Amino acid sequence: MVVRSEQGSGVRGWSARIARFLVIVLALFTAVSLVAADAWWIRVFDFPRLQFAMVLAIALALLLFTRSRRLWLWLPLGVAALAVQLWQVVPYFGFMPQQAVSADSCEPADRLHVASLNVLQSNRDFDRAIAYVREENPDVFLAMENDAAWTDALSAALDADYPHSMKIPQPNTYGMALWSRLPFAEVERNELAGGGTPSIKARLTRADGGVMTLFAVHPRPPRPGQDSGQRDAELVLLADLVRESGRPTLVVGDFNDVGWSSVTETFQRIGQLVDPRRGRGFNATFDATNPLMRWPLDHVFHTDDFGVLRFAKGPDVGSDHYPLEVELCLSPGEFAPQQEAPDLTREAVEDAREELEDASKGGEGFEADNLTATVPDD
Template sequence: MLELTLRSLEVLALIVVFATAWSLIPRDEWWVRDLDFPRLQILSLGLTDLVLLLVLPTPWDIWRGLILFLLAAALAYQIKMVIPYTMVWPKQVKQVTTPHPDQQICMLVSNVLTPNRKHYLLIEQIRKHQPDLVLTLETDKVWEQALTSIEPDYPHVVRIPLDNLYGMHLYSRLPLEQTEVKFLLSEEIPSIHTTVTLRSGKKVKLYCLHPKPPSPTEAYESTLRDAELLIVGKHIASVDQTCIVMGDLNDVAWSRTTRLFQRISGLLDPRVGRHFVNTFHASYPLLRWSLDHVFHSPDFALITMQRLPDVGSDHFPVLTRLQYMPSAQAEQQPLDVDASDYQEASEKIKEGVEKAEKSVTDQIIIEQ
């Protein structure tokens, strides 16, 4: 019985090692990139396995020692990837100690899940927290009609109702200007680019995104998702404005692409040094990771960022309150960026544009 237990634990260790090594392959196919997501789960599984292997009362041999070494190396890598999103890591964004309400902006981001008809649950959260901005994703005409009840409090609205799971609506108490709906790489995937004016009069550039995830049912590769994020990141770096990026990015904070986006754009992540804010999947507590994000320029500081209760979707909403604070820039440094980062971003964007153009050409051929 002990021998069977040992062999089972060794097989589990090799699975953890394989999953970790597989995630390092520089490929865009979903069956590679999806292993970016469950790092917390792989880490938890591996740590449990390591403890059991160490305490199991069976004789040691070279094979067991090798497996333990490989498992420890895999766990060290997984810890390296996720530890910045815990309290043991230095905070990337400082906490506001002196509030100035006219310099604040509160945002609620919610992927509602199109078939979800529990509209009242999201509306309850909006009424309760009174955010300045509400960004809803996967919203169709039915959701648009249900959310008309909040419009008296949110006079500035951008409506993009779609039935393809990529509808998007932005509701704002604060004035919006220079609003554009862009389809950066796909005519099916919108994004909102606008400027919101704080109560103090400060203008903030706002980008609302929801690219396709790499998955067998959505996009075979992550190429277009990665390119869309990096296109926005390069644009942000070129204009050098106070800005916020928010939405369901269908990527985790610790992925190579998201970290590259942060380096290229110079934006900060308020979760670093605090907590994960895992928003997906709402129905499976042991299978959750952070897909819904808020990034901002270094002239903002954090008041609060929290996951809100279940609203009937597969995502939890996220509520984030920031304060414009130019003095924070002296203490909040963006991640270091070098020439290789710009080169990598340019290559990924080029690949994404070429793939998008080929997709359009293929569609024309099919239609003909």
């Protein structure tokens, strides 16, 4: 007998039920993720969009294979949810256009090699991280989640090769330390949105005497008991500092956010920054311990003065993050005409102000009256 429709029992029937359940649940998650709110239980749905898309694709295939009941209802619902998820993540696939232009070659004096690593504070495999930095041999290395023990171990190994540094050890998983071979014209610690989450602004002096600005950041993630308002405010305020700092500028760190989120898009527009990850693959840096649930939390953004020589995820070094590696070439006259940062629109400014206002209502460690003045005028 030829089966022409879903059977009420057996493997085919249960497969159809599971497929319908997945479509309903993931369509609901997709709808919730589009809500403009900083509640942690909403913003966590920003992260696993690729995973949601893969499960939706499997569920849709099962619906067709099992010839599910009410296919006219479940198929369009699943396709719509899949389209939303793919619309967010497809720009990061390797076959898509690159937002940051590639550099085929570069004079040694114009090269900048940066590596960043969230070391995982509870991790005590210092030697593995140190061996990685020595092998990668970047010009600038950013460590995050460094407490006193991590800072001491890294300092003992790196200070001789990296004579310029700023170290902010903290026991709350938001420590930060920056090592550089390039001298600091100036360096300062900031705490843009309070909450014990410092950031660093360093003006790096190049061999020809020119100066570039590097910001390092590691805001708090959305999680139970902690909404995204503080993270969002910190990124918006940082973007405003980037615009005021002049060019060339780059921003490095664990954003605890993905590049396709609305907040990171606002960050790019306010800061007038390009994303070298777009069109070069996901290079997912977290969670290194879970191959099924990974997304790109660590980022480098830069002004259009740079071209990209290399952008890559580093090896497993014992942390729950992989390192992020980028090699840039500074040549504004060559690269700026070839690429364009997202436009600074009125909508982006309004979104930034809304993020700051929302964060000020439930924020911790900062005053709302001090926030809006940093947002660019219309």
